[in-house]
Amino acid sequence: MASTKRDLLIDTAQGLFYQHGFRATGIDTILAESGVAKKTLYNHFKSKEDLIVACLYRRDQQLLALLENSIEHLAPQQKCQPQFARIMAFFDALDSWINSDNFFGCMFINASAEYHQADNPVHIACTEHKNLVIKLIEQQLSELALTQPLETAKQLAILADGAIVGAHTTNDSASAKHAKAVAEVLLNSFAQAA
Amino acid sequence: MASTKRDLLIDTAQGLFYQHGFRATGIDTILAESGVAKKTLYNHFKSKEDLIVACLYRRDQQLLALLENSIEHLAPQQKCQPQFARIMAFFDALDSWINSDNFFGCMFINASAEYHQADNPVHIACTEHKNLVIKLIEQQLSELALTQPLETAKQLAILADGAIVGAHTTNDSASAKHAKAVAEVLLNSFAQAA
DNA sequence: AGCAAAGTAAACAAGTCTGTCTACTTTCCA
DNA sequence: TGGAAAGTAGACAGACTTGTTTACTTTGCT
Structure with a gap:
């Protein structure tokens, strides 16, 4: 078994x-x-907390795999500048998740809300997940040859988290689309600067 | 008494x-x-839930008052284009809150995480608060004479929520500064378009 | 001064929770 | 085929939950 x-x-x-x-x-x-x-x-x-952490680690893996998969799938359909396509696809993936039947916010944000001492294993798992998402975003920026890709990735992650929270608290189904628009403006500003 | x-x-x-x-x-x-x-x-x-809702309404009032006050106070110090000053001040207010001693994320996001049925009084209180914050942001945009101020306010709210969540889950003390930078890029894009 | 409203303290009900334990059964593998 | 490992069912301990109730005390107002 x-x-x-x-x-x-x-x-x-x-x-x-x-x-x-x-x-x-x-x-x-x-x-x-x-x-x-x-x-x-x-x-x-060994405890309920142990089970919670195991759930978060599985969810982390599932979510990252789903995002990578969705980006691969949705990037070719983007109508923006081609070097932005993967980031735009990321926000499209977010949009379809947010508007799916079983959306109750981000499980990691929810977990952090319930266990917010920084040294709590649950909170640590959330921190690690968010950092992996930032890393994933950073990877999608490689074509752009930015001077500070990590900083930009963090900014895009802020947009993503904000969209998730906005959808969850204000039931705004357009939040990912709003975030996507801001992301495009941000990326464009780098293209103009170069 | x-x-x-x-x-x-x-x-x-x-x-x-x-x-x-x-x-x-x-x-x-x-x-x-x-x-x-x-x-x-x-x-x-009449119940614990009733007390929770009362706490959220008081917090809502306190937070909005604090934000308005901080904007008034911090706007004159901004070095950006003067018509952006109030929005930039808003993100500065966020920054000092995030980096204050007793920061445990946004109480309303945390509440939504624990009570996320849309018809729950606690969740409703959170929705109302977030909409009031969006309205507050929209008021700060009046000088800009935007074509869709509400949409822009929602985008800025997404940045604010993302910054709060980012600070809380990844312990990133710079998240509000990152969000502020994106906000300035966004506002600049409108200025250029006009 | 006196009465009603509001507050205190603590017991209580009835339910929930996590985690442990015992006794029994199934499954797997050699 | 037989024995170890893993799973089941359910009782149990002990602590914690929200909310009610009773009896008594303080406070404020007229």
Whole structure:
């Protein structure tokens, strides 16, 4: 049986944590929905917090893979300057996620909101994820040969996070489109400067 | 005694909710810190959720007043084009808040993260607050005579929220400065177009 | 001075939570 | 085929939750 129960637990917990929140989701709910025994859960994870961190790491991997995939897929369809296409595609990917059925904000932002001591393992997992997203964005900027690509990546990440939060708190379905427009203005400003 | 106990409860609860989260903060903790009896609390508020909403409304008023005040104060010091000064001052206000001692992200974003059903009173309070901030930003744009000031205000709000989230999750103390730089690029693009 | 409103203290109900433990069963592999 | 590893079911401990209630005290107003 290897670790299929472990996977099942993470998958189930991830969905529940995302949809209802971390403290709001009890262990018993996860067990009921997954059909796994309590002892099995505590055999795989030493605590609920341990399970939360495992969920975040899986989500991190899934999300980064999805973003890379979407960028690859959506970049050719962009009508902007070709060297901006991958960044524009990134915001399109964000847009379709935000407007999908099961959008409840960013799981990492939500987790940070519930566990915001900087030394908490949950918070650390969130920090690491956000830094990986910044790195992903930075990679999409390589064609532009910017003088400070990391700074620009951070600015684009701010736009992305802002769009996610805006969509979540004000139910604004156009937030990713707004962010995309700002991103294009930003990138254009570098092109003009060069 | 009027409603001074009510005020004391809101003040105490607000601090604890902001610092430790909403579900993580128990009624008993609020009572212990405020020194108020449980019956008095339930005399003023029909439930914990009711108290949370009251805290959010007070915070909303405090925050908007603080922002308006800071803009007034910081705008004259800006070195940008004078018609951008109030927006630039807004991001400076954000920057000093983010880098102050007691920064634990945006209380409304945190609340939305814990209560994210759209019809939840807590979530509604967050939505209202964010819309008021957008309106505040829009007012600062009046000198620019933009064709779509509300859209621009939403874009600037996205930058602000992104900066707050970035500072909170990645402990990046420069996030408001990054957002400010993007905001200036955005406003410049309108100036050029005109 | 006296009464009503508001507050206190603490017990209580009834439910939730995480995590442990025991006894039994299934699964896998050699 | 047999034994170890992994899983199940469910009871249990112990702590914590929100919210109610009772009996008593303080406060403020007329």
